[in-house]
Amino acid sequence: MAGDSDRVGKVDGNSDEPRRRRIGRWIAGVAATVVAAVIVAVLVPYFSSLGKHVSDSLNQPGHPGGPPVKVDLVTLQQGPGQSRVIPRPLALSASQLASLNSLNQSTPALQHWFATRGAVAANGLLVELVVQGNRDDPVRIVNMQPVVSCHAPLTGTLFYSHRQALIRTPN
Secondary structure, eight states: OHHHHTTTTOSSTTOOSOHHHHHHHHHHHHHHHHHHHHHHHHHHHHHHHHHHHHHHHHHSTTOSOSOSEEEEEEEEEOOTTOOEEESSOOOOOHHHHHHHHTSOTTSHHHHHHHHHTTOEESSOOEEEEEEEESSSSOOOOOSOOOOOOOOOOOOSEEEOOOGGGGOOOOO
16 A cells, blocks of 8 residues: 555654654643643632732731821829929919919819920829820830930929828818
8 A cells, every 4th residue: 555655653643743753742732831830839829818918918907008107195193192293483472372373283274274384293203194106016115215414403383282282181
């Protein structure tokens, strides 16, 4: 058969390629499949964790954004019985002294009276600081130090409040 001699060295009747080329393409296809599988095995966990992290941060109500801490409230708490100093000498008339003594020590009116005259606390002062973070975690304030600036001693008027004056005894 004359047609059979034409087929020597050919893989099948429908292909005109030599056998080596077909095997080379098969090996290249297998290699590409292995490389693709390795790339997928390496990148899928990475992108899955990245996607989860992005999704979690976007779905949290307090996702990061803006300043790290927002100061909501600062109050200076002067308790009853707080001694105060007015920087300059102060002379009160009898009626002014009676008016001052009539103020309740726990009312803002007494605080206002001293504040309008530039009085400062002579002993300890509590500072209440309310802050809000931009995350759901609690805010921690660490390494807080006072800013100290020394002045000459005050030579004005001292309003000394003895703590025992606040203790009420039963009648």
